[in-house]
Amino acid sequence: MTLSNFSVKIGITDTINNMSLAESAVSVEIASVAADELLDACHRLIPQLSSSAKPMTNSELLEIVNSESTLMFVARVNNEIVGLLTLAIFRIPTAMRAWIEDVVVDSSARGHGVGEALNLAAIAEAKRRGAKTVDLTSRPSREAANKLYQRIGFVERDTNVYRFDVQ
Numbered sequence: 001m002t003l004s005n006f007s008v009k010i011g012i013t014d015t016i017n018n019m020s021l022a023e024s025a026v027s028v029e030i031a032s033v034a035a036d037e038l039l040d041a042c043h044r045l046i047p048q049l050s051s052s053a054k055p056m057t058n059s060e061l062l063e064i065v066n067s068e069s070t071l072m073f074v075a076r077v078n079n080e081i082v083g084l085l086t087l088a089i090f091r092i093p094t095a096m097r098a099w100i101e102d103v104v105v106d107s108s109a110r111g112h113g114v115g116e117a118l119n120l121a122a123i124a125e126a127k128r129r130g131a132k133t134v135d136l137t138s139r140p141s142r143e144a145a146n147k148l149y150q151r152i153g154f155v156e157r158d159t160n161v162y163r164f165d166v167q
Helices: 036-049 058-066 114-128 143-151
Strands: 002-009 025-030 070-077 080-092 095-105
Touching (some): 036 070, 114 143
């Protein structure tokens, strides 16, 4: 599924990887195929998000792409994958829930609207699927990301997030 109507114009003087973006836009699509290009992008981008993450396998990527409840959004500039976002949508007794996870934008593309385009596309898809809210977490040290989330309408919740290590 391609979100063909979703694009964001980027400023005239911006560049990514020495490519002029004067006429370019960020395009966002939902991955529907576990192509080598996407797996290569995961191997390039995920270490920029987490130094402890193990490289994704093709079967793991295939599991995400084939899932009804997990969607991987792919951002491109000049046909190059420069960002990823995962949206988990699931039913619980009280509502349809949506969580944004693993947002990563290539270091060369940050500050050019890629993260915003990914988040807005995910929010639109969550709404389309019946979610009333979309949640995410972000470490306080990720100042630019937190400013982005607040700017596009996320509000900080007064809650605790707990983790239990099952290993």
